[in-house]
Amino acid sequence: MSYFIQQLLNALQLGSIYALIALGYTMVYGVLGLINFAHGDIFMAGAFFGFFTAYLLKLPLIPTLILSMLLASALGIMIERIAYRPLRKAPRMSLIITALGISLFLENFTRATLGGQPRSFPKLLEIQDFTFLGASVTNLQVVIILVSIFLMLVLRYIVQNTMIGKAMRAVSDNKEVLALMGISLDTVIMVTFGLGSALAATAGILVGLAYPVIDPYMGITVGWKAFIAAVLGGIGLINGALVGGFILGFIEIFAAALLPSTYRDGIAFTILIIVLLLKPTGLLGRPVIKKV
Amino acid sequence: MAMLEVEGLEVTYGNIRALRGISFKVEKGEIVTLVGANGAGKTTTLRTISGMTSAAKGKVTFNGKDLLKTKAHHIVRYGITHVPEGRGMFGNLTVKENLELATWTRKSKAEVKKNFERVFSLFPRLSERINQKAMTLSGGEQQMLAVARALMSQGELILLDEPSMGLAPILVKEIFRILEEINKEGTTILLVEQNAHMALKIATRAYVLETGTVVMEGSGQELSKDMRVKEAYLGG
Ligand SMILES: Nc1ncnc2c1ncn2[C@@H]1O[C@H](COP(=O)(O)OP(=O)(O)OP(=O)(O)O)[C@@H](O)[C@H]1O
Ligand SMILES: [Mg+2]
Numbered sequence: 001m002s003y004f005i006q007q008l009l010n011a012l013q014l015g016s017i018y019a020l021i022a023l024g025y026t027m028v029y030g031v032l033g034l035i036n037f038a039h040g041d042i043f044m045a046g047a048f049f050g051f052f053t054a055y056l057l058k059l060p061l062i063p064t065l066i067l068s069m070l071l072a073s074a075l076g077i078m079i080e081r082i083a084y085r086p087l088r089k090a091p092r093m094s095l096i097i098t099a100l101g102i103s104l105f106l107e108n109f110t111r112a113t114l115g116g117q118p119r120s121f122p123k124l125l126e127i128q129d130f131t132f133l134g135a136s137v138t139n140l141q142v143v144i145i146l147v148s149i150f151l152m153l154v155l156r157y158i159v160q161n162t163m164i165g166k167a168m169r170a171v172s173d174n175k176e177v178l179a180l181m182g183i184s185l186d187t188v189i190m191v192t193f194g195l196g197s198a199l200a201a202t203a204g205i206l207v208g209l210a211y212p213v214i215d216p217y218m219g220i221t222v223g224w225k226a227f228i229a230a231v232l233g234g235i236g237l238i239n240g241a242l243v244g245g246f247i248l249g250f251i252e253i254f255a256a257a258l259l260p261s262t263y264r265d266g267i268a269f270t271i272l273i274i275v276l277l278l279k280p281t282g283l284l285g286r287p288v289i290k291k292v
Numbered sequence: 293m294a295m296l297e298v299e300g301l302e303v304t305y306g307n308i309r310a311l312r313g314i315s316f317k318v319e320k321g322e323i324v325t326l327v328g329a330n331g332a333g334k335t336t337t338l339r340t341i342s343g344m345t346s347a348a349k350g351k352v353t354f355n356g357k358d359l360l361k362t363k364a365h366h367i368v369r370y371g372i373t374h375v376p377e378g379r380g381m382f383g384n385l386t387v388k389e390n391l392e393l394a395t396w397t398r399k400s401k402a403e404v405k406k407n408f409e410r411v412f413s414l415f416p417r418l419s420e421r422i423n424q425k426a427m428t429l430s431g432g433e434q435q436m437l438a439v440a441r442a443l444m445s446q447g448e449l450i451l452l453d454e455p456s457m458g459l460a461p462i463l464v465k466e467i468f469r470i471l472e473e474i475n476k477e478g479t480t481i482l483l484v485e486q487n488a489h490m491a492l493k494i495a496t497r498a499y500v501l502e503t504g505t506v507v508m509e510g511s512g513q514e515l516s517k518d519m520r521v522k523e524a525y526l527g528g
Contacts, residue, residue, distance in 0.1 A: 163396060166389050170382040176344055177380035181445065182368035182397035 002134030015249025016148030024196030040223015046201025076197025234282025383427030
């Protein structure tokens with residue numbers, strides 16, 4: 001029983017990381033129809049922003065988080081402005097290749113300037129163990145889960161209840177008419193990249209705290225898995241990213257408990273293939289019907 | 293100077309010349325209608341005015357401001373509202389959210405509230421469906437929502453592209469009554485209609501478009517009595 005609770009918490013922790021990153025994939029897909037392959041690297045950049053904020057400015061956890069979120073937002077917005085916006089009317093393929101290029105650029109630029117060796121992430125939290133229903137839990141686990149859930153609720157509120165959130169949802173329905181309402185598509189896209197990148201940066205810092213090492217390539221595997229989570233839940237759907245993220249977290253943790261650990265990374269990709277074959281629109285996605 | 297002035301406007305799509313230098317104007321307080329067969333360039337004209345389509349040549353000014361160099365989302369702020377062809381719903385948003393987005397440029401909360409009340413008294417059917425997703429509305433209800441959205445943005449000039457399309461005759465009458473009413477309250481209207489009969493009846497002035505050129509103009513009454521117009525657009 002305590003073993004089960006232990007694993008449950010691990011799964012929640014992993015799932016919330018995936019969900020935080022998956023939100024960025026799904027929101028950008030919602031407004032641009034683009035799989036932003038550089039998103040995993042924004043997660044990595046966020047971890048490094050946190051690293052430097054904590055080491056150089058000696059800030060505690062919450063200010064580090066906030067500052068890194070802002071820096072990552074700026075990075076995400078800059079990438080959209082410089083690399084994606086000029087291609088908005090270009091064929092989809094050009095955009096995807098550009099996204100892959102940006103991804104490689106971010107990884108290699110980080111490696112070239114900071115070196116490829118893993119760095120240990122500053123201990124922003126005094127780790128304390130305690131027992132909960134017989135399972136041993138750390139305060140870090142609790143923080144990771146609570147911070148993630150808090151940010152998910154904030155995002156949900158923004159998307160559901162604010163004007164900019166409504167505009168974000170309206171983009172995928174009708175870009176042209178959005179302009180007729182006086183809403184600038186550029187603004188909506190900018191906010192989308194900003195929010196998605198801030199969530200990815202949070203995930204980066206939480207992963208940095210948990211492991212606790214970071215390196216320029218840490219975004220690749222995690223980025224792919226979060227992308228799979230987004231597809232699993234239904235790409236373009238906010239709730240899809242949440243559901244997909246947690247399901248993937250649970251599957252990975254519980255499968256790893258049963259299978260040799262080398263299988264773990266393969267599981268996510270197996271799920272991707274199964275979803276694409278059986279329900280390409282994802283668990284929450286409706287089949288695409290065009291109303292005439 | 294008229295409120296809206298269009299001069300020598302040319303629009304091309306690739307090598308299709310959709311507008312071949314049309315000129316017309318709309319004075320403050322008027323209802324002006326553009327009549328013409330399918331493909332005459334009516335939709336293109338409205339789209340160019342609101343900034344959705346770019347022009348090859350010509351001039352369009354609204355209260356003296358050049359529109360051809362202005363982005364669509366700024367043109368709205370000048371006071372032009374466009375109800376586009378084909379309704380242009382945000383299908384995944386609710387009726388309420390569709391209406392709310394139309395108030396993006398409106399700052400006064402009190403004004404927005406007043407507009408909501410007005411729209412719901414004009415379209416009680418929409419108020420019953422306030423939390424329904426727009427894509428689940430019937431075609432006619434979507435059309436009402438499109439018109440309602442225009443009333444929410446409360447422009448000085450409303451461009452309407454076939455607002456009666458797909459509506460039952462009784463609702464067509466209702467829409468036209470509403471247009472006359474908001475016109476009396478001070479909103480200027482530029483109307484494109486398949487239903488030329490009704491459009492000419494409420495129009496102060498009208499222009500007839502044929503393959504991208506204005507071929508006739510006159511008061512609504514004059515044109516509805518004109519033999520050529522009768523034959524071509526009013527079914528003889
Ligand atoms: N996006 C486009 N690409 C190419 N040609 C276009 C495009 N939009 C319109 N056209 C062409 O321009 C011409 C004018 O079209 P427009 O939609 O303005 O006509 P309309 O008067 O509104 O017709 P209808 O009454 O059928 O709505 C037509 O010949 C049409 O085929
Ligand atoms: Mg048309």
